[in-house]
Amino acid sequence: ACGSDPAAGGGTPKTGGTIVYGHVQEPPCIFGGWIQQAYISRQVLDGLVTLAEDGTVKPWLATKWAVSPDGTKYTFTLKDGVKFTDGTPVDAEAIAWNFDLWENKGGNSTAKVSIDPYYKAAKAVDASTVEIELNKPFPPFLTLITQGYFGIQSPTAFKSRTEKENCEKPIGSGGFTVKEWKHGEEVVLAKNPGYTSWPATAKHEGPAIVDEVRWKFVADGVSRYASLSTGESHVVYEVPTVNWKDAQSRYQTIRYITPGKPVSFYINTKTGPFTDAAVRKAFAYGADRKSAVEAGFHGVIPYEGNPAVSQATPGYNAEVAKAYAYDPAKANQLLDEAGWGTRNADKVRTKDGKPLTIKLVYGSGFIFTQEGATVLQVLQEQWKQIGFDIKLIPATQAELWGGKYSDPSTFDATPSYWTSPAPSILWIVWRPSTAEKPNGSNRSFYNNETLSTVIQQANSEPDATKANDLYGQAQKIIQDDAAGIGLYTQNSTYAVAQNLKNVWLEKSQGEPVFSDAYFTG
Amino acid sequence: MSTLTVPRAVRLPKVGTVLSLLVVVFVVAAALVPGLLVDGSPTAIDLKSTLEAPSWAHPFGTDDAGRDLFTRVVYGARQSLGIGLGATALAFVIAIGLGFTAALAGGVVDAAITRVLEVAFAFPALLLALLVIAVRGPSLATSIAAVGIGSAPGYARMIRGQVLAVRQAGFIEAAAALGHRRFTVIRRHLFPNAMRPLVAVATLGVGQSIVWASALSFLGLGVAPPSSEWGALLDAGRLHITTSWWLEILPGVVIVLVAISVTSLGRTLQNRLGGAAR
Amino acid sequence: MTRQRVARVRRIAVKAVTSVVVIVAAASVTFFAQLAVPGDRANTLMNLQTGQDKKWSAEELAPLNERFGFDDPVIVQYLDYVTGLFHGDLGTSYTQKRPVTEVIGGQLLPSLTLTGAALLVAWVLALGITLLTVNRGKLLTSLGTTWEALTASLPHYWVGVVLLVVFAVQLRVFPIIGGTSALGTVLPVLTLAIPLAGFLGQVTRDEFEQVLQQPFVTTARTRGMSDLGVRVKHVLRHAILPAITLSGWALGALVSGAVIAENIFGRPGIGQVLVTAVNTRDLPTVSGIVLVVAAIYVVANLLVDLAYALVDPRLRAA
Amino acid sequence: MTTVDDRPVGRADQVSGTATQLLRVENLRVSFGGTEVVSGISFTARPGQCLAIVGESGSGKSVTARTLVGLTGPGARVSADRIDLAGADLLHTTERAWRGLRGRQIGFVLQDALVSLDQLRRVGDEVAEPLKLHRWGNRAERAAKAVELLASVGVPEPEVRAQQRPYELSGGLRQRALIASAIALDPPLLIADEPTTALDVTVQAQVLDLLAASKERGTSIILISHDLSVVARLADEVAVMRDGHIVEHGPAAQVLHDPQHEYTRMLLAAIPSEHTRGTRLSGTSTSEQRVRKQVDRGRPVLEARHLTKVFRGPDKVDRTVVDDVSFELFGGETLGIVGESGSGKTTTARIALAILEATAGEVLLRGEPWSALSTDRRRPLRKQVGVVYQDPLSSFDPRWSVGRIVTDALATGRRPPSSKTEARERTVRLLEQVGLTGAHLASSPLRLSGGQRQRVAIARALAPEPSVIVCDEPVSALDVSIQAQVLDLLTDLQDELGVSYLFISHDLGVIHHVSDRILVMKDGRVVEHGTATEVFERPQHPYTRQLLTAVPRLGSA
Numbered sequence A: 001a002c003g004s005d006p007a008a009g010g011g012t013p014k015t016g017g018t019i020v021y022g023h024v025q026e027p028p029c030i031f032g033g034w035i036q037q038a039y040i041s042r043q044v045l046d047g048l049v050t051l052a053e054d055g056t057v058k059p060w061l062a063t064k065w066a067v068s069p070d071g072t073k074y075t076f077t078l079k080d081g082v083k084f085t086d087g088t089p090v091d092a093e094a095i096a097w098n099f100d101l102w103e104n105k106g107g108n109s110t111a112k113v114s115i116d117p118y119y120k121a122a123k124a125v126d127a128s129t130v131e132i133e134l135n136k137p138f139p140p141f142l143t144l145i146t147q148g149y150f151g152i153q154s155p156t157a158f159k160s161r162t163e164k165e166n167c168e169k170p171i172g173s174g175g176f177t178v179k180e181w182k183h184g185e186e187v188v189l190a191k192n193p194g195y196t197s198w199p200a201t202a203k204h205e206g207p208a209i210v211d212e213v214r215w216k217f218v219a220d221g222v223s224r225y226a227s228l229s230t231g232e233s234h235v236v237y238e239v240p241t242v243n244w245k246d247a248q249s250r251y252q253t254i255r256y257i258t259p260g261k262p263v264s265f266y267i268n269t270k271t272g273p274f275t276d277a278a279v280r281k282a283f284a285y286g287a288d289r290k291s292a293v294e295a296g297f298h299g300v301i302p303y304e305g306n307p308a309v310s311q312a313t314p315g316y317n318a319e320v321a322k323a324y325a326y327d328p329a330k331a332n333q334l335l336d337e338a339g340w341g342t343r344n345a346d347k348v349r350t351k352d353g354k355p356l357t358i359k360l361v362y363g364s365g366f367i368f369t370q371e372g373a374t375v376l377q378v379l380q381e382q383w384k385q386i387g388f389d390i391k392l393i394p395a396t397q398a399e400l401w402g403g404k405y406s407d408p409s410t411f412d413a414t415p416s417y418w419t420s421p422a423p424s425i426l427w428i429v430w431r432p433s434t435a436e437k438p439n440g441s442n443r444s445f446y447n448n449e450t451l452s453t454v455i456q457q458a459n460s461e462p463d464a465t466k467a468n469d470l471y472g473q474a475q476k477i478i479q480d481d482a483a484g485i486g487l488y489t490q491n492s493t494y495a496v497a498q499n500l501k502n503v504w505l506e507k508s509q510g511e512p513v514f515s516d517a518y519f520t521g
Numbered sequence B: 001m002s003t004l005t006v007p008r009a010v011r012l013p014k015v016g017t018v019l020s021l022l023v024v025v026f027v028v029a030a031a032l033v034p035g036l037l038v039d040g041s042p043t044a045i046d047l048k049s050t051l052e053a054p055s056w057a058h059p060f061g062t063d064d065a066g067r068d069l070f071t072r073v074v075y076g077a078r079q080s081l082g083i084g085l086g087a088t089a090l091a092f093v094i095a096i097g098l099g100f101t102a103a104l105a106g107g108v109v110d111a112a113i114t115r116v117l118e119v120a121f122a123f124p125a126l127l128l129a130l131l132v133i134a135v136r137g138p139s140l141a142t143s144i145a146a147v148g149i150g151s152a153p154g155y156a157r158m159i160r161g162q163v164l165a166v167r168q169a170g171f172i173e174a175a176a177a178l179g180h181r182r183f184t185v186i187r188r189h190l191f192p193n194a195m196r197p198l199v200a201v202a203t204l205g206v207g208q209s210i211v212w213a214s215a216l217s218f219l220g221l222g223v224a225p226p227s228s229e230w231g232a233l234l235d236a237g238r239l240h241i242t243t244s245w246w247l248e249i250l251p252g253v254v255i256v257l258v259a260i261s262v263t264s265l266g267r268t269l270q271n272r273l274g275g276a277a278r
Numbered sequence C: 001m002t003r004q005r006v007a008r009v010r011r012i013a014v015k016a017v018t019s020v021v022v023i024v025a026a027a028s029v030t031f032f033a034q035l036a037v038p039g040d041r042a043n044t045l046m047n048l049q050t051g052q053d054k055k056w057s058a059e060e061l062a063p064l065n066e067r068f069g070f071d072d073p074v075i076v077q078y079l080d081y082v083t084g085l086f087h088g089d090l091g092t093s094y095t096q097k098r099p100v101t102e103v104i105g106g107q108l109l110p111s112l113t114l115t116g117a118a119l120l121v122a123w124v125l126a127l128g129i130t131l132l133t134v135n136r137g138k139l140l141t142s143l144g145t146t147w148e149a150l151t152a153s154l155p156h157y158w159v160g161v162v163l164l165v166v167f168a169v170q171l172r173v174f175p176i177i178g179g180t181s182a183l184g185t186v187l188p189v190l191t192l193a194i195p196l197a198g199f200l201g202q203v204t205r206d207e208f209e210q211v212l213q214q215p216f217v218t219t220a221r222t223r224g225m226s227d228l229g230v231r232v233k234h235v236l237r238h239a240i241l242p243a244i245t246l247s248g249w250a251l252g253a254l255v256s257g258a259v260i261a262e263n264i265f266g267r268p269g270i271g272q273v274l275v276t277a278v279n280t281r282d283l284p285t286v287s288g289i290v291l292v293v294a295a296i297y298v299v300a301n302l303l304v305d306l307a308y309a310l311v312d313p314r315l316r317a318a
Numbered sequence D: 001m002t003t004v005d006d007r008p009v010g011r012a013d014q015v016s017g018t019a020t021q022l023l024r025v026e027n028l029r030v031s032f033g034g035t036e037v038v039s040g041i042s043f044t045a046r047p048g049q050c051l052a053i054v055g056e057s058g059s060g061k062s063v064t065a066r067t068l069v070g071l072t073g074p075g076a077r078v079s080a081d082r083i084d085l086a087g088a089d090l091l092h093t094t095e096r097a098w099r100g101l102r103g104r105q106i107g108f109v110l111q112d113a114l115v116s117l118d119q120l121r122r123v124g125d126e127v128a129e130p131l132k133l134h135r136w137g138n139r140a141e142r143a144a145k146a147v148e149l150l151a152s153v154g155v156p157e158p159e160v161r162a163q164q165r166p167y168e169l170s171g172g173l174r175q176r177a178l179i180a181s182a183i184a185l186d187p188p189l190l191i192a193d194e195p196t197t198a199l200d201v202t203v204q205a206q207v208l209d210l211l212a213a214s215k216e217r218g219t220s221i222i223l224i225s226h227d228l229s230v231v232a233r234l235a236d237e238v239a240v241m242r243d244g245h246i247v248e249h250g251p252a253a254q255v256l257h258d259p260q261h262e263y264t265r266m267l268l269a270a271i272p273s274e275h276t277r278g279t280r281l282s283g284t285s286t287s288e289q290r291v292r293k294q295v296d297r298g299r300p301v302l303e304a305r306h307l308t309k310v311f312r313g314p315d316k317v318d319r320t321v322v323d324d325v326s327f328e329l330f331g332g333e334t335l336g337i338v339g340e341s342g343s344g345k346t347t348t349a350r351i352a353l354a355i356l357e358a359t360a361g362e363v364l365l366r367g368e369p370w371s372a373l374s375t376d377r378r379r380p381l382r383k384q385v386g387v388v389y390q391d392p393l394s395s396f397d398p399r400w401s402v403g404r405i406v407t408d409a410l411a412t413g414r415r416p417p418s419s420k421t422e423a424r425e426r427t428v429r430l431l432e433q434v435g436l437t438g439a440h441l442a443s444s445p446l447r448l449s450g451g452q453r454q455r456v457a458i459a460r461a462l463a464p465e466p467s468v469i470v471c472d473e474p475v476s477a478l479d480v481s482i483q484a485q486v487l488d489l490l491t492d493l494q495d496e497l498g499v500s501y502l503f504i505s506h507d508l509g510v511i512h513h514v515s516d517r518i519l520v521m522k523d524g525r526v527v528e529h530g531t532a533t534e535v536f537e538r539p540q541h542p543y544t545r546q547l548l549t550a551v552p553r554l555g556s557a
Ligand SMILES: Nc1ncnc2c1ncn2[C@@H]1O[C@H](COP(=O)(O)OP(=O)(O)OP(=O)(O)O)[C@@H](O)[C@H]1O
Pocket: D032, D037, D055, D056, D057, D058, D059, D060, D061, D062, D063, D064, D072, D073, D074, D075, D111, D226
């Protein structure tokens, strides 16, 4: 609110120039199923459709589309004359091939899980018409394919080139092409002069105004933010929250609250003390999560009480978010009632001689920044007051991703998030995990038939209001049972130099868009 | 009668030794009985007084959870010092085993151990630490193990050389000529004399280990929070350096101060023992 | 004479062979150490590809296991790896889909520049300060020893952060995101060089002080040589010997320090790649880097031997 | 002994008042941190003459010498009534002016010859350094001059040597190179501090000849030595120093043959030689005859048969260091082994001790196998063979006290003490036997003087009550007077206990003084073998004769 809106435009536009953008993490490949890859592949690859600010789906490579009455068939009509940067046409065959790649050839596992049980097949009807068939009605489908993971690549290039070339320089029809990747330093993106396929949400028509974007990787927050003040960069990502106020007064700032699952705790309902819902609830009541979040993030990142979806997600249930406001008395009472009335010498509650120890595993450094870690430490101290002994277990990327903490016996609570523009993320996360169809994403090990039915109904409900209502119910079930505990919203923050205008964020996942941006004189 | 005076050789100022001793005594006290030096808990949060600059109430200021940094530094001494001592001890246990075996066994065993040490040397210590942490996960024990194993090859090499040197000493031959058993000679003469100069080296090692362990914490691979191990404090303070300098600068100064003090004591010790040895 | 030459050639041959053994052994140890890391490589890769931290089903992981042969017996994987090594093939990065040689190749030069320059600067600083302050009156001497004690105890990362804030952010003398530019290399180099200079300085000073007491130094003075002449012409050469020996070791330590400097200054280099590769369990890359670092270490030590022999001809005979 | 007086006895002023004085030193005092180490000495040096300053270790000789070139050392306080060099005042000389004098006006040969050349530089460069510093000639001329200088001091193959580095040269060559460097600019004054101490007798003789030649050419030499016999060959004038004072000063012949001061007389008497055989060296009354115990010519206590030792060098070349050495040592006898450095003496001793295994040959102990036994079978016999080394300090564990060292040896002996008190009593008795007291029990050998240390070593060797003691250069590191005490102690103990000595030394005087029979070794072989009288009076082997002529003597007594 304080800073000016960088998307607002203004000033005297200049053509040309190079935007230096300071990003944090370097992905292994330009495209893929990691959000870091969505950020950069958005610059190079176009999607079929895009999401407008108001949450409606707007044309991009597809000019229009129709849904069959039973809701299982989507027919897209493609924009004419669009070419990939290798000169081949962006036709229906290409689109169908891309869907096949993601869903059946392991081309993008995140794209796959987003629409997995619903997707059936894609086929080209004619050169400019592609038809996508679903197994069941799934209204969120359109919204989901606005994600960066669904960037369309040239099949010709993909098939004819080496894996390395595809990894480093994917060929799309986007506003930029990958000119060079200096590993460990930056990716140089060059303007695609023949760009014709800007989305309906674009701020101008035509190819990118600047010549180049230097997408730099600057892991250190201090350096990244300071580089703006020295003019070494024009846009930086993830402004350290301590600097946010300063940024607002000196630069144009953008804060984006990511839709999908916020940063919330999965609570292990299968083993350990949290099998008792009362203990889970006491846990939720027992800490002033809101104040902790405000302190840790210096008031920049909003607290999110809803563990299931964040406030930026369609179908968000704001009522649910209000549950479990800080109430230590209530927490103590619940624990007393649950049989954890005694305390040992360290003031930790015990039951049958066993202390109330909670193993809280968190991804240190890559999911949880230093700021997030402070929040956890504040919470730990508060939980201590009501008799929880919280063991904070920082896990390295290698441990966490290698599956060291996937077994229920290894942790009691673990916080994480999952970006998604649609509430159907609930199905991904909370789908029951069964022996024949395990769900590794359900880290609460929470199998609730009612919840499962409600989400499935919601996913296939054609009426948006009714669907949201059902999603709202699902959130309430999760919250009521304290199968998850909310913490804060996943945010993307940007600071943009005053002389750079029209930098805007993709609504779906918050990627910066540079093809409309221009420098002012 | 006229005189001419040549300036005397300058020795390390004694004042430095005394100051170093003071710092070390303070830190050891902090590690053993932190409650004596500060009252209050290192994890006590106070969300109403976050990020306060140093003052009388908070000599080192407060962090973003309103915790008193000085209290945290004092309580962090136990872990930091623990890592320093633990890692050095571990390194020495490994090194003594390898070094003595190599030097006394000689021949193939010596060659094999020397090769192994060479391989270990070719390993960047940080990588070793990364691997250990990848296997064990970050924790106090892992930090000790990582730093300890990382510095062991250096000591092992030193001990091997030392044993070989002492083995040449006249008193070893003299003891053998008196008719003592080989094992008796090793136990009574070789071992203590070979280890003597290493006391100082070990002291230096403690200082280096503290710095090393804090580097691990700085990479987010150190001791689990809310421990206020000094490296962890630095890691936490890093983002604040332009806005709340004390969070980064003061723990850094403490680490440097302790490292210098321990090192300077080590060197003093080295001069003493070195002078006495020959 | 010829006999000595034969012995010498033999010694060099033995050294070369053992060096290769050391290098391959280092890579092998890394290989097995990584296999010992708990958790599943395919799972890691899958999570890396999706940014999730979940447990994937066997079915989902099958293609990756198939592709990289994670299911093969360990020994088969190892033999594949070693066979590759002898063909100059370090394998393909699991994550970057590029040959490891290329992954490392691109990052090696910046790292070598950084460590090499740091070593050089450290030497210049250490020698300069030693020459100027050893036994030069109370004030200068204690200034010198204090500087050395101080810098030798400085943690790399802290030096880096402080240098960055002071010289790049506040004074703006150097760029913050320097990349591999010459100007941008200054601060990372200083970050590594300053603590090392303190360390080398201490060693050199000790030796310098001792050599200054040597009879041959007095002899030089009795011939009418000036103090500076004695320092430069006689003492220095002796005094740098321990520092030369330490330089081989220091290079290893510098590689570790480089990880930190690269991290702070956002500089490309194998340090960064290494940390990422260990975290993502990109086994071929980690082993490859160890191989390269071990090779550098071996070469560096040969250079150290050479330098030592150059300065101290006593060793040439041996 | 008389208390030290500031005025030396003797008639220094009588010495050749005719020659002009080059250097004049009056009332020189030097102190370090309040301790005076040179206390008001005066002397002069004349062209073509040699002034020798003699005295025991620590008497201030080197400090005096260094002061003459303005390099007394850090922390020194120097004062004098006058120090003049050819009329120029050295007392108020600036550092810059000193640099002009050093090397050009005063040549200086440092005490520690073996380490006085920069090991890392070529010998030629070292020799030419004064030339360069005083801007003599150009590079090529200096190189040529360096070779010429090396040749002039008798270095063979000077061109080759100039290209080598000091560590490639033997001690004698190094000493000569050092002298060449000191005389490069032909300075009128040459100061040589112990120029022969570390050298073998033959080499020592050559170096002295060299200095004599220099003196002939008109150079004024100040020769510093602790060895009166060395000085005798060269000095025109001798000053005897003690505790920073010159106690006697006069013409060489007079000081050496008609010493006035008691201290000088004591020094002279302490020099072991053919004449001192069977007499005590130390003590007030000289030439006191000893009662000799009879040697038991029965079965040899120790017998070496055809010992050979081959070492394989790092270059994989075999070197025979001991070559077919045989000897017999009888009860109560002293067998001396003499030879130059590297001739294999120590190696022979170590084989005899069965610490080193011989390549061939055998050592028998009382006619029984000794060297051929397994380590375990030999261990119980070890108490019969003791050892005393040249450097006692390094043969003591630096952490151990004197008491512990001796007690430990007692425990390994024939009659291990049964109780702590007994151990203590016997230790004290042993210490008293070697001239120490119970007060030394707790002291560290580090704080003892050289002579005291060697006494502890002897006590340790005696503790197990051995029948043989191998003495490897037991007195080489000691001053003459201390050496005299230790030699007396050894012979006394032999008289008392009947112990046999295998006595190794490079010093012919010492060997002659102590030995009943003598082996002369050269390059690992025994070249001469006989009783002391035979070897010294009727040497058969040319090498022995060469050794004997090289020995410096005081001249006819
Ligand atoms: N730099 C110094 N600082 C302090 N004391 C010194 C120094 N140099 C010499 N001394 C002391 O001065 C005294 C005389 O020493 P000096 O070296 O002159 O003896 P010396 O007669 O040459 O003996 P030596 O025969 O052993 O060479 C000794 O007690 C010695 O410890």
